[in-house]
Amino acid sequence: MxxxxxxxxxxxxxxxxxxxxxxxxxxxxxxxxxxxxxxxxxxxxxxxxxxxxxxxxxxxxxxxxxxxxxxxxxxxxxxxxxxxxxxxxxxxxxxxxxxxxxxxxxxxxxxxxxxxxSPRGARDVINIADLEIELFKRRARRGNVRIDLTAQEFALLQLLAERQGEVLTRTFITSQLWDMNFDSDTNVVDVAVKRLRAKIDAPFERKLLHTVRGMGYVLEERT
Missing domain, CATH: 3.40.50.2300 (Response regulator)
Structure with a gap:
């Protein structure tokens, strides 16, 4: 939000x-x-x-x-x-x-x-494939598996989910979640994405969080 x-x-x-x-x-x-x-x-x-x-x-x-x-x-x-x-x-x-x-x-x-x-705020749940994100309860699960996320991990997941299908650059993610000027030498976004991916993707066969080389990251279901 x-x-x-x-x-x-x-x-x-x-x-x-x-x-x-x-x-x-x-x-x-x-x-x-x-x-x-x-x-x-x-x-x-x-x-x-x-x-x-x-x-x-x-x-x-x-x-x-x-x-x-x-x-x-x-x-x-x-x-x-x-x-x-x-x-x-x-x-x-x-x-x-x-x-x-x-x-x-x-x-x-x-x-x-x-x-x-509000019309935009009325959506409390976001579903992407078998990933379900409950925004106000701040919970996520894939199928019947509950995924425990830190506040920062959930914020990153929510940002990606609300813009599902859209490639988000590292600069944009940093500006939205860390409120700092992006330094091209820092890997804060890559580390955060790696940790999130380990929880929402690694244990499951279907992968949802994708890297777009040279551009950024996108959360979407791919066939």
Missing amino acids: RILLVEDEQKMTSYLHKGLTEASFNVDVASNGKDGLFLALHEDFDIVVLDVMLPQLDGFEVLRRLRQQKSTPVLLLTARDTVEDKVKGLELGADDYLSKPFAYAEFLARVKSLLRR
């Missing part, structure tokens, strides 16, 4: 980014309304977490312009806890509203609730 976080408070951004990343979400960040609106309009996100008090464009204006073109679920965050602000946000098209300060557990629960309700 891909989330856009539009928040200008650096401490809050770091806090939410860390939590969402640890929950295996892919998180993009914008620190002002103008950049947030650009990303929301030109990229595909499963949910936008949008602060109201933003520089350049406030959250209400970002929401108003976004709703003219897209229906991406939006969770509004604000320090203003007035009924008028809540009504305004909901009337502009917000899907939920959370006032600061808030507990991270409630924030994460609201994010997951919106994802379940």
Whole structure:
């Protein structure tokens, strides 16, 4: 799942980014309304977490312009806890509203609730051949065999599964899962793929995780 976080408070951004990343979400960040609106309009996100008090464009204006073109679920965050602000946000098209300060557990629960309700988030299970991936329960199995994965391994599997049939480059995988600039000398992606392959492919006759030489990796069923 891909989330856009539009928040200008650096401490809050770091806090939410860390939590969402640890929950295996892919998180993009914008620190002002103008950049947030650009990303929301030109990229595909499963949910936008949008602060109201933003520089350049406030959250209400970002929401108003976004709703003219897209229906991406939006969770509004604000320090203003007035009924008028809540009504305004909901009337502009917000899907939920959370006032600061808030507990991270409630924030994460609201994010997951919106994802379940959204068209893109409604898919909780991905099947590729005999591989079944339960996204919200964070479980994987092949046939009747349960596969135990670390959080990082599951995040990699989910990324590949949600883009099944699409060759993902090492650069893209790194940017989505490790949030770092890709260094061509590092083999972090190759090591991660090797570990994942040892669990989801090696014990089984049918192979699903393939290497495309000179390009990257793809998860798909091949005849």
